[in-house]
Amino acid sequence: MSGTTTTPGDGLDVTGAAPSGTPGATTGSDPLAALRAAATARTEARAASKAAHAARRAQDERPKRSADELRAIVERGQAELHGSGLGAADEATAEQVVAWAVREFGDSIAVACSMADAVLPHIVAQQAPWVDVLFLETSYHFPETTGTRDAVEQQMEVTIVDVLPRLTVAQQDEAHGKDLWSRDPAACCAMRKVEPLTRTLGEYEVWVTGVRRDEAPTRTSTPLVTWDEKNGLVKINPLAAWSFDDLLGYAADHQVVLNPLLNDGYPSIGCAPCTRRVAPGEDPRAGRWSGLDKTECGLHV
Numbered sequence: 356m357s358g359t360t361t362t363p364g365d366g367l368d369v370t371g372a373a374p375s376g377t378p379g380a381t382t383g384s385d386p387l388a389a390l391r392a393a394a395t396a397r398t399e400a401r402a403a404s405k406a407a408h409a410a411r412r413a414q415d416e417r418p419k420r421s422a423d424e425l426r427a428i429v430e431r432g433q434a435e436l437h438g439s440g441l442g443a444a445d446e447a448t449a450e451q452v453v454a455w456a457v458r459e460f461g462d463s464i465a466v467a468c469s470m471a472d473a474v475l476p477h478i479v480a481q482q483a484p485w486v487d488v489l490f491l492e493t494s495y496h497f498p499e500t501t502g503t504r505d506a507v508e509q510q511m512e513v514t515i516v517d518v519l520p521r522l523t524v525a526q527q528d529e530a531h532g533k534d535l536w537s538r539d540p541a542a543c544c545a546m547r548k549v550e551p552l553t554r555t556l557g558e559y560e561v562w563v564t565g566v567r568r569d570e571a572p573t574r575t576s577t578p579l580v581t582w583d584e585k586n587g588l589v590k591i592n593p594l595a596a597w598s599f600d601d602l603l604g605y606a607a608d609h610q611v612v613l614n615p616l617l618n619d620g621y622p623s624i625g626c627a628p629c630t631r632r633v634a635p636g637e638d639p640r641a642g643r644w645s646g647l648d649k650t651e652c653g654l655h656v
Contacts, residue, residue: 449593463560495626561589
């Protein structure tokens with residue numbers, strides 16, 4: 356008999372390698388070498404694509420157009436995309452809105468994403484690979500939200516830009532008292548969301564949001580394209596006409612990552628201290644700033 360020792364039924368010798376000729380046998384001592392090599396090749400190709408995009412973008416960079424020029428683009432866009440009016444059958448689709456934005460603005464596009472889901476970045480990246488995706492890093496997020504952000508960065512051809520407040524949480528606590536969100540949530544949102552986003556949007560001509568008309572009474576008249584007076588740039592809302600079911604359907608069809616909290620009673624996800632689960636039949640945004648006379652963080656008003 357051979358001196359090789361085997362364990363009955365396991366099909367492996369003492370080295371752990373599959374005998375030659377058995378299913379799954381590979382050349383060499385590492386049966387996962389081919390998988391690792393393929394993963395490395397994908398990572399390198401992804402990095403090369405991102406670097407090539409950054410180089411082209413730097414070469415093609417042009418000054419931001421004036422407010423009057425951008426307003427004129429908004430007027431053309433409304434005529435082209437809105438059809439007979441909000442919600443009309445001839446209103447443009449999300450993909451058509453994004454295609455229009457790419458034609459008009461090139462790389463001067465920022466996608467705002469709360470990481471409740473990654474549908475909006477996915478739709479935009481299909482026509483604008485490596486588009487900038489702005490994530491408001493308030494330092495108060497649920498771990499699931501931060502995890503979704505990390506997954507999007509790894510899985511999609513997008514460039515995540517962490518938008519940071521001027522103050523850390525510790526610095527804000529020292530300057531304004533601990534847990535400002537519990538006493539003055541509007542002030543907290545202004546410092547950790549609104550001001551950082553306004554500061555960052557100054558670099559772009561258009562920002563893309565995932566606001567939908569079905570989310571809240573304050574959003575029922577959301578247009579596909581509009582002029583954002585407060586931030587001084589164009590604002591587009593490609594998903595304005597979508598329902599929550601439309602969003603989930605797209606995510607399922609295209610295997611787009613979703614924040615796990617969506618399936619745990621959180622149809623609208625904000626900072627952890629100011630967000631609770633929503634009971635069946637409640638308004639989807641009832642869990643945001645519950646018990647307070649506040650329904651918006653200030654980004655879209």
